[in-house]
Each structure stands twice: as structure tokens, then as C-alpha cells.
Amino acid sequence: MKPFAFLAAALLISSAAHAADPLKKSDGILVDDKGMTVYTFDKDSANSGKSACMDGCLKLWPAVPAPAEVAAPYSAITRDDGMRQLAYKGKPLYYYAKDSKAGERSGDNFKDVWHVVKD
Template identity: 65%
Template sequence: MTTSRLLFPFLVSALLAAGAAVAADGLKKVDGLMVDGAGKTVYTFDKDVADSGKSACSGPCAKLWPPFPADAAPAAAPYSVVTRDDGTKQIAYKGKPLYLYSADQKPGDRTGDGFKDVWHVVKD
């Protein structure tokens, strides 16, 4: 058996894993919490209805809680993409749109957790 045949299953696995990372737009889990590629904490909003395909946070809300943007890659489960009222795309996790919090200044900050009892850090 040639080396390329031996490596093929590993290459396929690596490509699939890379595709999943792209679909999640740089999201990852750190110490049980979801963060973006820069290590900033990611949140959900209780007023968003899972799997509705909509965000309940716009205008001044979206300035304080910027939507987590989706890139051109299609999202793979458990991620999906929500089209916002302004036409921009936002990543959702398990059907709930994701947000950052403008007051979080550095990686690891999670000052928005529990904000007004409707904003929560994404945990798995």
C-alpha cells in the first residue's frame, strides 16, 4: 500500500475538521465557554426564539451587543446562519443568534453574563 493511500483517511478527517472550524466562523470553547477567535466571550439573548431565523436585538441593542457575523461559508450543525432585518448574516448556535458585548474589553471578560437577566454566556 502506498503512503498516499495510508494518509488519505487522515487527510479527509483533517479537511472535515477544518471545514467545521470555518463553518463556526472562528468560534471555540475555552474553559467551557464559547469565545470568538480573539478570545472574546459570546452571548445569547433570551428574547431570541431558537430556530426562528430572526434576531430580537437591533438598533441601539445591536450597538451594545454586536451580532456575531457570519462569513460566506455555510454553517454546519450545531451552527446556523440568521439573516438580520438589515440583510447582514449572523451566526446562531443551536438556533439562537450569537452576540458579543461591547463592554468586554479583553479576552476572558464576561461582564455581560446575566445582564438584565436576559443575556448569557454560551456554555455547553
């Protein structure tokens, strides 16, 4: 391996190792640092870089903001409004506005298209 390629690979590995996981697992599902449940939307296509939840949808299902640095299995998409939204395994992530405290999962299976993220 050429010295430059080795250095570039080492930097990539190093920055991936330093990017903290933006979510954690609680009772088998992903939650944020405050314990709020995150969801996926069946109408979103994994790895498309797009969200199908727009306008009024976002009032009930706010997008989870992406931190500056993310590492696999997380990624970020840029929404049409310019916001960076966190994605997990290529699927954009959302909160449910009616979940008012940590651990609530009242949006799970809402209209059979919204689901908690099981890791």
C-alpha cells in the same frame, strides 16, 4: 442508494467536514478566535431565523458575523439589514460592547436575559 444520491450525500458530508468551527471553547464557554465571549439573548427564539435585538440594542450587543460556511451546531440568520449573523443551536449570537479584552464575561446575566454560551 442511487449514484446521484450517494454523490450528493458525500458532498454534503465533505463540505460540513471542511467548514471550520467559527468559535472555540474556553473555560467551558464559547469565544471567538480572539477569545472574546459570545452571548445569547433570552428574547430570541431558537430556530426562528430572527433576532429580537435591533437598533440601540445592537450598539451594546453587536451581532457576531457569520462566516460564509457554517455547519451544525452553528447556523446563520439574515438580519433585517442584510447582515448574516452567526447562531448556535438556532440562537443568534452577540458580543457585549463593554467586554474589552479576551476572557471578559461582564455581560453574563445582564438584566437576567443575556447569557454566555456554555457548551
